[in-house]
């Protein structure tokens with residue numbers, strides 16, 4: 057959540073000053089240069105007319121990502137279809153001196169691809185080729201616009217899969233995953249995006265193409281691939297990535313533990329880790345989520361479940377029975393009312409579907425929702441949940457929790473109605489408080505969704521001025537003029553956001 | 568960098584930290600063939616910073632050092648005045664067992680850390696050569712890893728947070744202390760394999776793993792190292808509970824006490840049931856279990872096969888796509904024989920990584936080193952010469968790295984070390 061991103065007009069360094077402030081929200085001045093009709097023609101000449109979106113009604117579709125509290129439409133959206141087109145487009149934009157913002161599927165949850173003083177948006181939705189699949193060496197080279205799930209689909213027949221699996225995996229792109237260093241339910245055992253990306257093809261903001269990393273792991277020099285992963289699109293545009301595939305485990309068991317409340321479920325989580333068991337996934341859903349998922353998908357959760365824990369174990373068939381028994385016993389000790397094991401692949405698939413669609417299910421409970429993302433040490437999960445509940449009460453909000461409990465990665469989902477300005481500001485305030493609590497407990501303000509525009513204000517909670525200066529200077533190594541995705545991650549003057557206007561119809565890019 | 572020398576005054580102390588006056592102390596910290604003028608052993612991060620501040624003011628070049636186990640890697644520094652050791656930064660600051668994380672100072676050795684983690688049934692599953700001589704700072708800076716990289720990855724896959732003193736004597740922190748964190752750039756990654764060129768690492772946070780309940784070791788004799796790698800591929804080490812699969816050529820086998828032209832050593836780890844099941848599978852590939860009494864010493868010897876066999880060895884390490892390794896190794900052996908050289912190879916077979924130790928006439932070895940670098944490059948890999956005999960330093964460059972990325976790397980270097988006081992010239996592209 058945006059915290060007080062725009063709450064204090066005195067923080068505004070815009071010149072000219074912001075045009076308007078609605079409630080706590082303000083509108084960005086038209087200070088950045090606009091895209092000229094000539095440039096639009098030149099871009100059309102490169103990518104074809106159909107791949108340039110310039111009329112206002114259509115660019116509106118791109119005014120926000122999954123973080124809908126801040127909006128600002130680009131002047132033009134360009135969709136190159138190949139690396140060469142990308143290079144030509146980036147060069148052309150560079151020559152015009154304009155800033156640009158990369159965009160994948162727009163499922164980001166921190167406003168990462170919000171065009172802030174960047175009138176040109178460059179999308180990767182036409183770069184969907186899987187350039188090569190090498191089953192023998194378990195490598196895939198995928199263009200940036202390839203949808204996450206499609207990589208696994210391409211590999212499944214050979215008993216391989218791509219491990220990072222954000223809940224948005226049927227829509228989000230490899231480029232977006234790289235930019236955010238995305239995780240997912242199975243990252244507990246398998247790691248996040250950075251553990252599975254070997255190489256990147258990156259178009260720098262001046263149009264130069266660089267290879268970072270490669271098809272093998274031991275490339276001499278600094279790990280620039282590692283630095284670029286999670287850089288939130290501030291180093292240039294990734295056009296392709298070499299990904300590592302993982303062997304599909306021989307056997308999988310998925311357990312469902314039903315608990316009276318989240319405290320009991322958390323006790324089970326701690327005990328599983330303490331027992332030296334490393335599940336593939338360890339996900340927790342609280343009462344509100346369970347009810348919403350049940351109402352939407354009728355999975356068959358008991359109506360009185362205060363918390364449901366999903367524990368997935370995988371590995372060799374021979375070892376699993378023992379682990380299943382151990383987990384079952386742990387859940388029972390933690391007073392689970394019931395422990396079920398998914399009977400077959402269909403039941404397991406249905407279960408994961410309900411988990412991955414939990415956000416959507418909750419979305420039905422209110423006109424708007426905002427997914428918060430924070431991390432605490434695993435042992436502090438019960439404490440942060442208590443603090444979230446307290447914040448919900450104090451700010452008179454409904455907050456649901458569905459999260460990666462095994463990683464201590466919380467996702468409070470805050471329900472609201474954007475037409476209610478007061479409620480919006482309460483959502484912002486509660487979000488800020490929750491993030492501060494995460495830091496206080498020794499954690500982080502984001503585990504996988506990124507800083508974007510949303511959490512810029514929280515960066516100084518985690519990093520000293522020296523740390524922040526070093527990071528901003530690293531950015532300049534790749535983007536000396538800060539022309540690629542300006543106004544993100546780091547506090548910079550003049551980065552006010554044109555936010556949602558009261559009463560404006562809600563627009564969201566369909567997933 | 569000015570031409571300042573370590574003056575009489577600074578020789579006794581620098582930045583308020585006393586120099587180690589013991590005779591011969593400096594030799595232990597020779598880097599790339601260069602010996603520092605003085606050795607200091609600061610006790611705190613603040614003392615490290617004050618040494619760096621003084622060195623910077625005097626225009627002196629610094630290398631942060633652990634126990635010196637991997638200082639030999641890299642080109643000869645253009646200048647090297649002070650070794651700043653992390654011996655006294657030796658605290659395991661915080662092991663949060665229930666969170667599977669540990670924060671540890673840079674001077675703690677991997678062996679010490681794993682001993683401590685072992686008390687809670689955990690470990691940091693990295694197994695470079697000489698774990699008792701490998702400090703956490705050195706582990707990170709040298710990107711040191713061993714056979715287990717096949718199943719667990721490298722230090723970058725475990726490093727969550729870092730603290731270092733940069734070239735402006737500032738304390739810089741990156742990452743954090745929790746297992747998932749994407750706030751800000753992933754600065755910890757930059758330090759992995761940075762070989763002391765960005766700063767002196769003072770502390771790090773890692774994620775830990777539960778230690779497997781059971782382990783076993785299997786041996787297979789092969790006609791040659793290429794055949795041993797081929798066997799590893801045939802076993803399909805990505806399935807099952809194979810922790811590592813290392814192929815060793817004759818000389819390396821000898822060191823372990825296995826006779827024969829080559830061997831494949833396979834480590835298995837998991838629950839007892841998993842290890843037993845793997846036993847069946849591996850026996851099916853004609854691998855024999857190694858008796859428990861010898862297993863530990865063999866595993867250690869396999870790890871240490873990465874070390875140069877002697878001062879005259881030229882050691883090249885490279886990675887290629889695993890399936891390409893057998894044919895490549897066969898070519899390398901044939902080429903070496905044709906040139907009248909002896910090559911001994913140890914390979915992390917399933918990971919596609921090999922280390923070739925080249926012995927023989929210096930001129931021929933230098934030419935062979937060039938050939939190997941080009942040949943591996945064509946296969947998509949890079950040869951790093953980890954050990955270069957002094958006589959060949961003028962002929963063999965350690966990294967062989969070029970390309971547009973090097974320019975970016977120089978930019979990264981300037982961010983951390985604007986005056987170039989850390990290990991100048993030791994690293995890629997003259998960094």
Ligand SMILES: Cc1cc2nc3c(=O)[nH]c(=O)nc-3n(C[C@H](O)[C@H](O)[C@H](O)COP(=O)(O)OP(=O)(O)OC[C@H]3O[C@@H](n4cnc5c(N)ncnc54)[C@H](O)[C@@H]3O)c2cc1C
Pocket residue numbers: 121122157158159160161162163164165167168169180200221222223224227228229230231232233234235236237238239240241288289290292293294295415416504505541
């Ligand atoms: C329902 C739902 C569930 C989610 N679940 C998860 C989850 O489990 N785990 C998780 O980590 N995230 C999750 N997310 C967040 C989001 O899906 C991820 O951050 C995802 O990686 C974004 O991908 P995208 O293609 O939509 O990127 P976008 O939203 O389009 O862009 C995200 C950022 O990446 C940059 N970018 C995009 N493409 C490129 C490129 N080619 N080169 C350089 N920069 C680029 C953009 O500028 C922006 O800063 C979820 C989101 C939703 C809506």
